[in-house]
Amino acid sequence: MSEIHALHSMFYPKTVAMVGVSPNPQGWGGTSFLIRLLDIGFPGKIYPIHPKADKIQGLKAYPNVQSVPEPLDLVMIAVSAPNVPQILEDCIEAGAKNVHIFSSGFSETGEEEGIKLERQITEIIKRGNLRVIGPNCMGLYVPDSKLAAWGVKPAGTGHLAFLSQSGGHGEILTAYAQPFGVYFSKIISFGNACGLQVADYLDYLRQDPDTRFISIYLEGIKDGDRVVPLIKEINRTKPVIIWKGGMTEAGSRAVASHTGSLAGEGRIWDGFFKQTGAIRVNSLEEIIDVVLAFMYLKPCQGRQTLLLGGGGGNSVAFADICSRQGLEIPQLSEKTREELNAFIRLAGNSTRNPLDLWMIQTDVNLYRRVMEIVMADPAIDLAIVDRLAGFGNFDDDDGVSKEEREKTLNEVNDFLSEFAKNNPYGKPLVVSMNLYGSDLLLAGTSVQRRLEFIKSGVAAYPSLESAARAMFRFVNYHKFLAKQK
Amino acid sequence: MSEIHALHSMFYPKTVAMVGVSPNPQGWGGTSFLIRLLDIGFPGKIYPIHPKADKIQGLKAYPNVQSVPEPLDLVMIAVSAPNVPQILEDCIEAGAKNVHIFSSGFSETGEEEGIKLERQITEIIKRGNLRVIGPNCMGLYVPDSKLAAWGVKPAGTGHLAFLSQSGGHGEILTAYAQPFGVYFSKIISFGNACGLQVADYLDYLRQDPDTRFISIYLEGIKDGDRVVPLIKEINRTKPVIIWKGGMTEAGSRAVASHTGSLAGEGRIWDGFFKQTGAIRVNSLEEIIDVVLAFMYLKPCQGRQTLLLGGGGGNSVAFADICSRQGLEIPQLSEKTREELNAFIRLAGNSTRNPLDLWMIQTDVNLYRRVMEIVMADPAIDLAIVDRLAGFGNFDDDDGVSKEEREKTLNEVNDFLSEFAKNNPYGKPLVVSMNLYGSDLLLAGTSVQRRLEFIKSGVAAYPSLESAARAMFRFVNYHKFLAKQK
Numbered sequence: 001m002s003e004i005h006a007l008h009s010m011f012y013p014k015t016v017a018m019v020g021v022s023p024n025p026q027g028w029g030g031t032s033f034l035i036r037l038l039d040i041g042f043p044g045k046i047y048p049i050h051p052k053a054d055k056i057q058g059l060k061a062y063p064n065v066q067s068v069p070e071p072l073d074l075v076m077i078a079v080s081a082p083n084v085p086q087i088l089e090d091c092i093e094a095g096a097k098n099v100h101i102f103s104s105g106f107s108e109t110g111e112e113e114g115i116k117l118e119r120q121i122t123e124i125i126k127r128g129n130l131r132v133i134g135p136n137c138m139g140l141y142v143p144d145s146k147l148a149a150w151g152v153k154p155a156g157t158g159h160l161a162f163l164s165q166s167g168g169h170g171e172i173l174t175a176y177a178q179p180f181g182v183y184f185s186k187i188i189s190f191g192n193a194c195g196l197q198v199a200d201y202l203d204y205l206r207q208d209p210d211t212r213f214i215s216i217y218l219e220g221i222k223d224g225d226r227v228v229p230l231i232k233e234i235n236r237t238k239p240v241i242i243w244k245g246g247m248t249e250a251g252s253r254a255v256a257s258h259t260g261s262l263a264g265e266g267r268i269w270d271g272f273f274k275q276t277g278a279i280r281v282n283s284l285e286e287i288i289d290v291v292l293a294f295m296y297l298k299p300c301q302g303r304q305t306l307l308l309g310g311g312g313g314n315s316v317a318f319a320d321i322c323s324r325q326g327l328e329i330p331q332l333s334e335k336t337r338e339e340l341n342a343f344i345r346l347a348g349n350s351t352r353n354p355l356d357l358w359m360i361q362t363d364v365n366l367y368r369r370v371m372e373i374v375m376a377d378p379a380i381d382l383a384i385v386d387r388l389a390g391f392g393n394f395d396d397d398d399g400v401s402k403e404e405r406e407k408t409l410n411e412v413n414d415f416l417s418e419f420a421k422n423n424p425y426g427k428p429l430v431v432s433m434n435l436y437g438s439d440l441l442l443a444g445t446s447v448q449r450r451l452e453f454i455k456s457g458v459a460a461y462p463s464l465e466s467a468a469r470a471m472f473r474f475v476n477y478h479k480f481l482a483k484q485k
Numbered sequence: 486m487s488e489i490h491a492l493h494s495m496f497y498p499k500t501v502a503m504v505g506v507s508p509n510p511q512g513w514g515g516t517s518f519l520i521r522l523l524d525i526g527f528p529g530k531i532y533p534i535h536p537k538a539d540k541i542q543g544l545k546a547y548p549n550v551q552s553v554p555e556p557l558d559l560v561m562i563a564v565s566a567p568n569v570p571q572i573l574e575d576c577i578e579a580g581a582k583n584v585h586i587f588s589s590g591f592s593e594t595g596e597e598e599g600i601k602l603e604r605q606i607t608e609i610i611k612r613g614n615l616r617v618i619g620p621n622c623m624g625l626y627v628p629d630s631k632l633a634a635w636g637v638k639p640a641g642t643g644h645l646a647f648l649s650q651s652g653g654h655g656e657i658l659t660a661y662a663q664p665f666g667v668y669f670s671k672i673i674s675f676g677n678a679c680g681l682q683v684a685d686y687l688d689y690l691r692q693d694p695d696t697r698f699i700s701i702y703l704e705g706i707k708d709g710d711r712v713v714p715l716i717k718e719i720n721r722t723k724p725v726i727i728w729k730g731g732m733t734e735a736g737s738r739a740v741a742s743h744t745g746s747l748a749g750e751g752r753i754w755d756g757f758f759k760q761t762g763a764i765r766v767n768s769l770e771e772i773i774d775v776v777l778a779f780m781y782l783k784p785c786q787g788r789q790t791l792l793l794g795g796g797g798g799n800s801v802a803f804a805d806i807c808s809r810q811g812l813e814i815p816q817l818s819e820k821t822r823e824e825l826n827a828f829i830r831l832a833g834n835s836t837r838n839p840l841d842l843w844m845i846q847t848d849v850n851l852y853r854r855v856m857e858i859v860m861a862d863p864a865i866d867l868a869i870v871d872r873l874a875g876f877g878n879f880d881d882d883d884g885v886s887k888e889e890r891e892k893t894l895n896e897v898n899d900f901l902s903e904f905a906k907n908n909p910y911g912k913p914l915v916v917s918m919n920l921y922g923s924d925l926l927l928a929g930t931s932v933q934r935r936l937e938f939i940k941s942g943v944a945a946y947p948s949l950e951s952a953a954r955a956m957f958r959f960v961n962y963h964k965f966l967a968k969q970k
Binding site for chain 1: 732
């Protein structure tokens, strides 16, 4: 698409005015946005707007947007709610079309005054033909253009877009995802959506070459008729992952006091997901879980899963967990079992799926031999391998030193990293970290080992449940696409 | 109960013979048991049994159990499966009644030979009127009598019993629970249960004065007719918490290769839980989650929950999570909201339930004022308060230093600890730790802050989901008891 999208200048602004900044550097809201933009090295021009101040943060201040000497690509408004209508009128007068309203105090308060104010600004936006993000939101976070003034700094530019009706979720997701090497193309916190709607943002993200995956936190939508066909179309080339908040009655009431949206009924949303093929998740972590699968795995439509952990009790739990998430745990073929039984001692081990093989956990050669045999089994579509985070305060008293044990653990992990990426069968293999979280040391070790796997290009998960859930969704997405063809 | 229970001498043995120990200290199985018993300072007499050795680990060895010069309270067998029948015959000849068979290689292998061996030992046990734990299990773990030779050493004696068809689960649970100050009265890993059955152990735990809560990991039971009425009775005074493994088809197949049990059908177990009132859980962590509630909270039958976290998006998620777990999130009374609105700024905050009050998170006085008002509301039965683990790589740029922020966080936590234990309304208040787990530092901090809460006598949970789930089960238990009366 060679034509420049109407919203492009908002995401890559050369001139930004900030209304509602204070000469006091401790000021929250607009002032903290201004300080952070300077701090991050935003390359465009910034115009602080203040009725009296000459300079703010060393920048020349202007009394209003009309007095800024050049066209404005973006106006950020952080004044108190009752003053927002006047600023919008100023924008119309100044010919500034792109606006982000940070201010809250509108319909989300549930109070008459806020509802009235929201009606008023909606009218102004329409009349002035403004492109408005918000109100009651954090606006845009674009690492690529350094328009990224939220609490967590960008650590890189990436391919995940996040469209969110909660700014807090946007900040938390950034803090959570970046250490895993999952970076963002664009994050849009759009709040009460009095101006631009979900479909407008989606239309932008559809053509954005940096965006390969689109994640969405939604409370309610006002433009369902446009959104449904758009998502259906986009989802074919850019997987769309949606967390719909407010699905319970209590959650729906909370939505009303958050963004003033109507959350809508469960079965309407069931139909929405069925029709669009969008991937349904229930938390921010689950968004990243699914994205990791898309980043690292070859497409796969089968759900027959090999489980490899250790311990008979664990095997039962693992099989239950995966089945509940919709995966299937097939029996291995006779040939596979015969090949395994040739060198696996049956007492204390099991060569059935889930494999319960303590004896290979400390021997990378045996481990490799087992993996090569079982992944070749045509009954298997994908594998989940459960790994210990470490040994913590556990002592097996079997004469093997802790150092020796750690060394073997790492050797097997190294093999798995290689095998996950290059196994000759092209079957997805993901890792889950087995951790019981009362051990201070292991809590950190588990995250660290998970980070190591992910940074080496392996989809690794904080629990078997999260691994199984992500794999089910990944497989289902590819099945949906195949059916559409 | 003044009469001594038939199983007492197994749990508090004065003489133990260990069959299947090796002079080589690296030997697994029996040898590691022996070394650990010595290490922990087991006060009874230990007799290693070995066909040739004179001494093992400095103790005089005997060629067989018959040659031990005094009556044996417990014989532990760790020889290979085909040799087990002969040792059992020796026990009968020696008049030793109490036996723990560690050895595996029986029906759980699914092989003809193992199934035949299991039939053979079952016959010997019956004929000799032996009291046998196992085979294929870790046996007893009794901190009080120092018969505790598993991988994790006892850190104290406590009131939780764990009856488990998986020894691995026993070890993991010990490692997980003890750092929280949850200690054990008795752990019993009973494996394939060819001799003593679930009901026999329950009968012992019923009268055990040290046991106040009973947790069970079950794969299948052979003596359902005795177990159901027993659990129903015990549950009235000692809450019984059960994790039933193998509830899915794949899980049920895994059960077969683990302990050779038949896992049984879902609806039979549904009926079981409905009839007995036992608390159903799905993991080891969930056992401890429920136990913490019983340890620290006053009985409560209502499920109307106050939620206090922060952030509008979080409020929606919190309400959804708690509702899905079966709790209700009622609206606060007009009176309560008026009292809150008198000092809470509505823009950016919400005085509806879930409370979304960033402004009180850094002010312990405001926090206290809010808690005192909302907990007095008759619409509220209990409260879940979500707390930040810490600040990690998050920077709010609002002029507040990290040290200052940590200080306020701790002040509010201290207030909560006090208020949870002594609030004038006697309503349960539990804490959940809010953590997104990619931050190495926060992963540890979160566990540490959770430990601090728990050690100060507050039930604290690793996530809102786990807190809500535990509270629902706790409340349901008390409702069940009330209905029975």
